[in-house]
Amino acid sequence: MDTSEKTIENLLSQMTLKEKIGQLNQAGSTMTCTLPGFEADIDGWVTQMLEGRLSQEEFGRRIAMCEENLREDEIASGSLGNFVNLYDDEKVAAVQKIACEESRMHIPLFIGVDVMRGYRTVFPTPLALSCSWDLQAVRESTAVAKREAYVSGVNWTFGPMLDIARDARWGRIVESPGEDPYLASEIGKVQVETFQEEEADGCRLMATAKHFLAYGAASGGQDYNTVEISRHTLYDVYLPPFQAAIDAGAGAVMSAFHDLEGTPCTMSRWLLTDLLRKQMGFDGFVVSDAEAVKQCVVHGTAADERDAAKKCLLAGGDMDMSSLDYVRYLEELVESGEVSEKDIDRAAGRVLKKKLEFGLFDRGYQYDPEKIQKTVLCSEHRRISLEVGKKSAVLLKNNGVLPIGKEAKKILIIGELADDKDAHMGPWSFTGVKEAQVTILQGMKDCAPEETEIIYARGFGVNDDRSGFEEALSLAREADFVIAVAGETAFMSGEAASRADLHLVGAQEEFLEKLSETGVPAAVVLINGRPLAIGSLQENDGIGAILEAWHLGTEMGHAVAQILYGDYNPSGRLSVTFANEGGQEPMYYNHPNTGKPGGSFKFTSKYQDVPIRPLYPFGYGLSYTGFEYSDLEVENPVLKKDQTLKVKVVVKNIGERSGEETVQLYIRDITASLVRPVKELKRFAKIRLEAGEMGRVEFSLPCSEMGFHDSDGTFVVEPGKFMVYVGGSSEQTLDAEYELV
Numbered sequence: 001m002d003t004s005e006k007t008i009e010n011l012l013s014q015m016t017l018k019e020k021i022g023q024l025n026q027a028g029s030t031m032t033c034t035l036p037g038f039e040a041d042i043d044g045w046v047t048q049m050l051e052g053r054l055s056q057e058e059f060g061r062r063i064a065m066c067e068e069n070l071r072e073d074e075i076a077s078g079s080l081g082n083f084v085n086l087y088d089d090e091k092v093a094a095v096q097k098i099a100c101e102e103s104r105m106h107i108p109l110f111i112g113v114d115v116m117r118g119y120r121t122v123f124p125t126p127l128a129l130s131c132s133w134d135l136q137a138v139r140e141s142t143a144v145a146k147r148e149a150y151v152s153g154v155n156w157t158f159g160p161m162l163d164i165a166r167d168a169r170w171g172r173i174v175e176s177p178g179e180d181p182y183l184a185s186e187i188g189k190v191q192v193e194t195f196q197e198e199e200a201d202g203c204r205l206m207a208t209a210k211h212f213l214a215y216g217a218a219s220g221g222q223d224y225n226t227v228e229i230s231r232h233t234l235y236d237v238y239l240p241p242f243q244a245a246i247d248a249g250a251g252a253v254m255s256a257f258h259d260l261e262g263t264p265c266t267m268s269r270w271l272l273t274d275l276l277r278k279q280m281g282f283d284g285f286v287v288s289d290a291e292a293v294k295q296c297v298v299h300g301t302a303a304d305e306r307d308a309a310k311k312c313l314l315a316g317g318d319m320d321m322s323s324l325d326y327v328r329y330l331e332e333l334v335e336s337g338e339v340s341e342k343d344i345d346r347a348a349g350r351v352l353k354k355k356l357e358f359g360l361f362d363r364g365y366q367y368d369p370e371k372i373q374k375t376v377l378c379s380e381h382r383r384i385s386l387e388v389g390k391k392s393a394v395l396l397k398n399n400g401v402l403p404i405g406k407e408a409k410k411i412l413i414i415g416e417l418a419d420d421k422d423a424h425m426g427p428w429s430f431t432g433v434k435e436a437q438v439t440i441l442q443g444m445k446d447c448a449p450e451e452t453e454i455i456y457a458r459g460f461g462v463n464d465d466r467s468g469f470e471e472a473l474s475l476a477r478e479a480d481f482v483i484a485v486a487g488e489t490a491f492m493s494g495e496a497a498s499r500a501d502l503h504l505v506g507a508q509e510e511f512l513e514k515l516s517e518t519g520v521p522a523a524v525v526l527i528n529g530r531p532l533a534i535g536s537l538q539e540n541d542g543i544g545a546i547l548e549a550w551h552l553g554t555e556m557g558h559a560v561a562q563i564l565y566g567d568y569n570p571s572g573r574l575s576v577t578f579a580n581e582g583g584q585e586p587m588y589y590n591h592p593n594t595g596k597p598g599g600s601f602k603f604t605s606k607y608q609d610v611p612i613r614p615l616y617p618f619g620y621g622l623s624y625t626g627f628e629y630s631d632l633e634v635e636n637p638v639l640k641k642d643q644t645l646k647v648k649v650v651v652k653n654i655g656e657r658s659g660e661e662t663v664q665l666y667i668r669d670i671t672a673s674l675v676r677p678v679k680e681l682k683r684f685a686k687i688r689l690e691a692g693e694m695g696r697v698e699f700s701l702p703c704s705e706m707g708f709h710d711s712d713g714t715f716v717v718e719p720g721k722f723m724v725y726v727g728g729s730s731e732q733t734l735d736a737e738y739e740l741v
C-alpha cells in the first residue's frame with residue numbers, strides 16, 4: 001500500500017484532533033466483577049498468584065467471574081487506536097471489527113502482544129534460545145511465532161527484547177539474548193527480519209526493539225532501578241543490538257521504564273530523538289513501556305500526568321501504552337498551545353505509516369477460527385519447538401553418567417518441577433497452551449525403551465518442605481539412574497522477579513546433597529530462567545551431570561529426554577556467565593581490564609571468598625564428544641584500517657560420536673586510548689563433525705569492526721596491537737597477535 005507522505009497527510013487531513021490522538025493511545029481491556037459484594041482486585045490477585053499464594057486455577061476461576069470491558073465505545077469513537085495484550089482470538093476479532101467497520105475513519109487497530117517465545121506453541125526463553133548460537137533456529141522459531149500470532153489476529157509484537165543482561169539477579173535476564181552485544185545483535189537482526197518479512201498470504205508482524213535503552217543495566221540487578229552508565233559503555237555494549245534491529249527495519253522501539261542520566265527514558269529527548277532518530281536513523285514510532293508515561297510523575301520529573309503526557313510526547317514518545325494520559329490530556333494541551341497540532345500530526349503520521357506499511361488496511365478485519373485451529377500447535381510447529389529446544393539446552397557437567405545407557409532399567413525422576421507444566425513453559429508464555437505442554441516426566445516416559453521403568457517421586461520442591469525426602473531417597477537407592485529436576489518456577493524470573501540470592505531456593509541443595517550420598521548415578525536437570533550459583537553441584541562428585549535446560553517450552557520434556565538418552569548430542573553454549581555467587585554480579589566475560597587483574601598476589605582485583613574465574617564462562621558448554629583446536633593462522637597479521645583480518649583454525653572431533661561445535665572468535669585491543677575489554681566476541685560459526693573428523697573454519701573480520709566509541713560517542717578504530725582468540729568458549733582459546741597500522 002502507498003505509504004508516501006502525501007497519503008499520510010491526506011489521511012491526517014480527514015481526521016479530527018481526537019481521532020489523531022486516538023492513534024497515539026494503546027490500552028488493554030479492563031475487568032469488573034459481576035458478583036455483587038465481591039470486589040475485583042486484579043492486581044492483588046496477580047501478585048498473590050505470582051507469589052504462589054493463589055493457585056493459577058483459582059486465579060482463572062476469579063477472572064472468569066469478571067466481566068471484561070473491551071473498550072468498544074472508545075474504539076468506535078476513534079479515541080483508542082491500538083490494543084495491548086489481548087489473547088483471545090474471538091475478542092481480538094471483535095475489537096478489530098469495531099475499528100474497521102464502526103469507527104468513522106475505519107482505521108484498523110494495531111493489536112500488540114508480547115510474542116516473545118512463540119504464541120500457542122511455546123519456544124525456549126530468549127535467553128535459552130541465545131544459547132543455541134543458531135541463527136537458523138532463531139529464524140525458524142520466530143517464523144512459527146509470527147504465523148501463529150498472525151492467524152490469531154495479532155499484527156504487532158513487543159519483541160525482540162534486546163537488553164544486554166550482565167547481572168543474573170535481574171529477573172528479566174530470562175527475556176534477554178544474553179550478555180554479548182555481537183551475539184545479541186545477530187539474533188535481534190534475524191528476529192526483526194523474520195517477524196516483518198511478508199509472506200505470500202500477507203503474514204507478518206511489526207517488530208519492536210525494546211527496551212530503549214540499557215534496561216538490563218538496572219542498578220544491583222533490581223528491576224526498574226536507575227541506570228548509571230558511561231556513554232562509551234552505553235554505545236559499545238547496550239546500543240549495538242538496537243542499531244542492528246533498526247538497520248533491519250524494526251517498525252517500533254519501546255522506551256524503557258528506568259531513568260538514564262537522571263531522565264526517565266520515556267521522556268528523554270536526547271534518547272528518543274537525538275540518539276534514536278538523528279544518530280541511529282530510526283524512522284518508525286516509539287511506544288512507551290506499560291504505564292511508563294504516568295510513571296514520570298512517580299519518578300518526580302513531571303508535575304502531574306498532564307505534564308507527563310506533554311513531556312513524553314515532546315521528547316519523541318509517539319504512543320502511550322496503558323497510561324491513558326495522551327488520550328486524557330493531549331487535546332487540552334493542544335488547545336492551550338503547550339503542544340502543537342503539528343506534534344500530534346508527526347506522531348500520528350508515524351503510527352499511520354506503519355499501519356499502512358504492515359498491511360493493516362489491506363487485511364482489515366478477518367477471523368477464521370478453522371484456520372487458527374489448523375495452524376496453532378500443529379505437528380510441524382511442535383517439531384520445530386522440539387528441535388530448537390534441544391539446541392538451546394547446555395550441558396554444564398558430565399563425568400560420564402550421560403547419556404543414560406540402555407542398561408538403566410529403572411529410572412527414578414525426582415522433583416516437583418519435573419511434573420510442573422507451568423515451570424516448563426516458563427515466564428512470558430501467557431499465550432501458550434498449558435494442556436499441550438510436555439513435562440520431563442512425560443518426556444522420559446515417551447522416550448524410554450519399552451523395558452525401562454520410569455518412576456516418579458516428588459522428593460523436593462522449591463520450598464523448605466522436606467517431607468518427601470525419605471521416600472525419594474529410598475526409591476533412589478533401588479534405581480539404576482536418578483534424574484533430579486531442580487531450579488525455579490515460572491515466575492521466579494521474568495519481570496519484577498529480581499533476586500538477591502542466586503542459590504537454589506528452599507531445601508533443594510540439601511536434598512541433592514543427600515541424593516549424591518546414595519551413590520546412585522544421578523543427573524540434575526535445571527529448569528530456570530537465570531544463571532544460578534550452583535558451585536555445590538559442580539563440586540559434588542555424586543552429581544554426575546548437570547543439564548541447564550532453562551524453560552524450553554511446549555516440547556521441553558521430549559527435548560530433555562532425547563538429550564539425556566543421547567539421541568541428541570547437546571550443542572548449546574552459554575550466552576551468559578555463571579558467577580560463583582550472586583555477590584560477584586554483575587559478572588561478564590567482556591569486562592575492561594583493571595590495572596591489577598585478579599591473580600594469586602594479594603593486591604589484585606578479586607573477592608577474597610570466591611574463585612576469580614566464573615563457575616561457567618560465557619561460550620561454555622559440553623558435548624558427548626570432544627573438540628580439539630589447532631593450527632590457528634592469521635593470514636595477514638599486519639593490516640590497514642580498510643582491510644579485513646583473515647583467520648583460519650582447524651577443529652577436530654576427538655570423541656566417538658558426531659557432534660556440533662560453536663567456534664568462537666574474540667579479539668582484544670591491547671593498545672588503545674580507552675581501557676578495552678579483555679575479550680570481545682566478533683564472529684562465531686557452527687560446525688558439525690563426525691567422530692574423528694577434522695574441519696577447517698575460516699573467519700573474515702573487517703578492521704572497521706574492531707573499533708569502539710570514545711567518551712563523546714565518536715566511533716574510532718585505532719592503530720596498534722591486537723590479539724585474536726579462537727576456541728570453544730571465552731576461556732578456552734588459541735591466540736595470535738596482529739597489528740593495525
Ligand code: BGC
Pocket residue numbers: 084085114158210289290495
Ligand atoms: C513490559 C514490556 C511488555 C509490556 C506489555 C511491560 O510490563 O516491560 O516488555 O512489552 O509490559 O506487556
